[in-house]
Amino acid sequence: MTKLTRRSFGIFTGALGVTLALPTYLRAQDRPKVVVIGGGAGGATTARYIAKDSEGAVDVTLIEANPQYTTCFFSNLYLGGFRDFDSITHTYDKLASNYGISVVNGMADTVDREAKEVVMADGSRVPYDRLVIAPGIDLIWDSVPGYSEEAAEIMPHSWKAGPQTQLLKSKLDAIENGQQIIMVAPPNPYRCPPGPYERASMFAHVLKSKGLTDSKIIIIDPKPKFSKQGLFQEGWEKHYPGMVEWYGPDVHGGITGVDPAAGTVTTDLDTFKGALVNVIPAQRAGAIVAKAGLTDDSGFVPIDPYSMRSKADENIFVVGDATIAGDMPKSAFSANSQAKVAAMTIRGELTDSKVFPAKYANTCWSLIETDDGVKVGAQYAPTDEKIASTTSFISQTGEDGALRKATYEESIGWYAGITNDIFGD
Numbered sequence: 001m002t003k004l005t006r007r008s009f010g011i012f013t014g015a016l017g018v019t020l021a022l023p024t025y026l027r028a029q030d031r032p033k034v035v036v037i038g039g040g041a042g043g044a045t046t047a048r049y050i051a052k053d054s055e056g057a058v059d060v061t062l063i064e065a066n067p068q069y070t071t072c073f074f075s076n077l078y079l080g081g082f083r084d085f086d087s088i089t090h091t092y093d094k095l096a097s098n099y100g101i102s103v104v105n106g107m108a109d110t111v112d113r114e115a116k117e118v119v120m121a122d123g124s125r126v127p128y129d130r131l132v133i134a135p136g137i138d139l140i141w142d143s144v145p146g147y148s149e150e151a152a153e154i155m156p157h158s159w160k161a162g163p164q165t166q167l168l169k170s171k172l173d174a175i176e177n178g179q180q181i182i183m184v185a186p187p188n189p190y191r192c193p194p195g196p197y198e199r200a201s202m203f204a205h206v207l208k209s210k211g212l213t214d215s216k217i218i219i220i221d222p223k224p225k226f227s228k229q230g231l232f233q234e235g236w237e238k239h240y241p242g243m244v245e246w247y248g249p250d251v252h253g254g255i256t257g258v259d260p261a262a263g264t265v266t267t268d269l270d271t272f273k274g275a276l277v278n279v280i281p282a283q284r285a286g287a288i289v290a291k292a293g294l295t296d297d298s299g300f301v302p303i304d305p306y307s308m309r310s311k312a313d314e315n316i317f318v319v320g321d322a323t324i325a326g327d328m329p330k331s332a333f334s335a336n337s338q339a340k341v342a343a344m345t346i347r348g349e350l351t352d353s354k355v356f357p358a359k360y361a362n363t364c365w366s367l368i369e370t371d372d373g374v375k376v377g378a379q380y381a382p383t384d385e386k387i388a389s390t391t392s393f394i395s396q397t398g399e400d401g402a403l404r405k406a407t408y409e410e411s412i413g414w415y416a417g418i419t420n421d422i423f424g425d
């Protein structure tokens, strides 16, 4: 009888289809088990690539707290009225039906690294041979004095997409001419470096479209400079003259607190009052990686740049915003790119398939006004120290309208492509 190696097994099932085509004796109990915690840009991509490329030879379970996922990416375009909410919300149905992934809707509480089991909030345990954790970020509520989870119902952060994004949109749509919007921007490191400034552009777009040009958007930033600063400031001047003001720490002197009841943000310079206050606090990795003992003092996870393997545990890989990813920004594009490296490495270890040298990429597009899109991006390669940028590019100030329109259209194609790549098509 022909001996069925894991490698030849992959070829066999490739001809037959996925999980359901497996002989009964090779189903879940005999296959190596990969468990993925977090069904966002990083986790869902990793689960999908392992299931797809191993063609049923690996048993993949995806644990996700929410039944569906609203993307932070393009949530600013929803705020600006360029997308509807449904178009940025995705289900896990195709990962289950087309790739045989077991999708568990629940909260992972911690990881028993000795036993190699994920401990769920309900006490149940899910065993793994390899574990991938992609929990994204948690907000550090008290990084802005006076801010809290309760305060976020009045001063939404909307830095995790879903009900918070809808709350921010309803407050934006209620602004009247002459009223102010105040944004407290986050300190580094945080997810999506250009995100706050694209959001301010979308706020301005909505106000301008409604003729509310006596209103102002004031950004109070703890950072002395920000991503694509020249491009955004040129765009604000061109499209929204006098409407967007940015104050760095040398102007405001320090953010001393917020008062949700009064709708104010206090700094050393002054107290600012807003009809809408959008507070984006400091961030750290999603709680479960700290609980699993994988973070360092920064609150994020050190990883091996060649594989995305946690430096603290050889059976655990971490991808996306929760990691210290060297020169890579915390973006969905980065998380998706890192996920493919982790998936290939894990599949190689579990099925003896070939592992190619890691390479990574990112591009972040931002919309400033209708058809005025800009971008920044880079290619990356691993070194012993970090994931290092090898080449990079950025839109230029003064570009013509046709190029900016093409850049925006490129971002629409990217969104369609990456959401298929994450959630399946």
Ligand SMILES: Cc1cc2nc3c(=O)[nH]c(=O)nc-3n(C[C@H](O)[C@H](O)[C@H](O)COP(=O)(O)OP(=O)(O)OC[C@H]3O[C@@H](n4cnc5c(N)ncnc54)[C@H](O)[C@@H]3O)c2cc1C
Pocket (backbone or CB within 6 Å): 037, 038, 039, 040, 041, 042, 043, 063, 064, 065, 066, 069, 071, 072, 073, 074, 075, 076, 106, 107, 108, 109, 134, 135, 136, 137, 158, 159, 160, 191, 192, 195, 196, 199, 286, 287, 288, 319, 320, 321, 322, 330, 331, 332, 333, 334, 335, 363, 364, 365
């Ligand atoms: C306003 C805004 C705009 C953005 N725009 C862009 C953009 O244009 N381009 C871009 O590339 N990126 C953009 N980003 C960044 C992007 O959204 C994140 O970088 C990306 O989502 C990170 O992916 P992740 O997998 O690390 O985390 P996430 O996508 O946040 O996924 C984490 C998932 O894990 C789940 N989870 C966490 N802990 C547990 C647990 N213990 N048990 C079960 N489930 C758990 C969460 O429910 C969540 O679904 C933007 C972000 C914001 C806020």
